[in-house]
Amino acid sequence: MENTVGDFLRSRRARIRPEEVGLPSYGRRRVQGLRREEVAQLAGVSVDYYIRLEQGRGSSASDTVLAAVARVLRLDEVEAAHLRVLARPPGAAAASRGGRPIREGTRLLLDLMTGVPAFVLGRRMDVLAWNALGDAVQGFSAAPPELRNAARHTFLDPAARAFYPRWEAVAAETVAYLRLDAGRHPEDAELAALVGELSVRSEEFRRLWADHPVRQKTHGVKLIRHPLVGELDFGYETLGVNGCAEQMLVTYTAPPGSPTAQKLAMLASWTTSGEPVAAE
Template sequence: MENTVGDFLRSRRARIQPEEVGLPSHGRRRVQGLRREEVAQLAGVSVDYYVRLEQGRGGSASDAVLAAVARVLRLDDVEAAHLRALARPARPATTAGGGRAVREGTRLLLDLMAGVPAFVLGRRMDVLAWNALGDAVQGYSATPPDRRNAARYAFLDPAAREFYPQWDAVAAETVAYLRLDAGRHPEDAKLAALVGELSVRSEDFRRLWADHLVKQKTHGVKLIHHPLVGELDFGYETLSVNGSPDQLLVAYTAPPGSPTAQKLAMLASWTAPGARVPAE
């Protein structure tokens, strides 16, 4: 899987112009952004050392060196952690399945969150479990098990662009999270296969993947156009599942009394045992 430290570093130094860090531009430049020599100078390391780092031969790079490079390239905390993972890849500590088993306690928690659409994401953005309201919003149970993947849905299902009115933002966030996952698990063959599939079948995915953006999935907003109740304007919160480091519990939220909350109440009544869902 293409995911080298050199590609990431080149993409990050291309964002920064010499004038921004107090260096002269010297007229026409052969490269966009900072040169390798300039990054090395500003980070306080030799040019040869930095070149080796970009070539993927910096496995012994210290925290201090990587922190200096991150400072020069103005990396945020997530990007800096991604750089460390790429520069010093660790052997995978999990099984090839990536922790797909969801604990019974986590499933019970999902069910107890009856008024909140919620689901569990695993490695590679696979959807592993959900509650009734989460299913009513996202339609997971109607999706074949091997297609329950948030990235595959966003880029390969034609319905995704209507389902997500802000599809561009969802697509960029999805790719940035996959990039982060790839940096943490460079030997994950299933992730490599997913990236390969999406790259072949989606020009949009190829373009976004080439940007090397990384982002942790924490919280934000999500606008959904539901086929039955129309527009749903959610906030979302993402929680790590303790004891299952590759799993995230995602919950959609809506202020009480808001139009979205009222539509969720309708969906909840339709998903109650014995209820009949109106025709679309």
């Protein structure tokens, strides 16, 4: 899978103009942004050391060196953590080949959240389980099994652009999280296959993936155009499932009395079962 530390560092060097870091911008430059020699100079390391880092031979790089490179390239907290993972990747034994099953306690929690759309995401953005209101909003049970994956749904489902009025923002967020997952699990063959599939079938995915964005999926806003009740303007919160590090509980929220809350109540009244549904 294409996911090297060199690709990431080159993409970040290209974002910075020399004059932004006090370097002259005149003269002919063969690369966009900073040269490797300039990054090395500003970070206080030798050019040879930095080149080895970009070539993926920096597994012994110290936190101090990586922090200096992150400072020069103006990486945010998530990007800096991603750099540390790429520069010092975990061994192949640490790569997950599958997801843990949903705990009964997590299923019960989904069941009890009758007024909140909720679902559980696992590795590679697979949708593992959902509650009745989450299904009423997202339509998980009606989707083909291969589209019960947030990345596939976003880029390969023809209905996704209408479902997400701000599709470009959803697409960018999806790629940024998938990039983060790829950095943590460089030996994951299933993730490599997913990235390969999306790259072949979606030009937009290829373009976004090449930019090497990284971002945690913690909270934000999500606008959905529902086929029955119209636009739903949600906030979302993503919560880790204790004891299952690769599972996340995603909840959609709306202020009481808001138009979205009223539409949710309507959807809830149409829902006959409050039991969570697990993907087969």
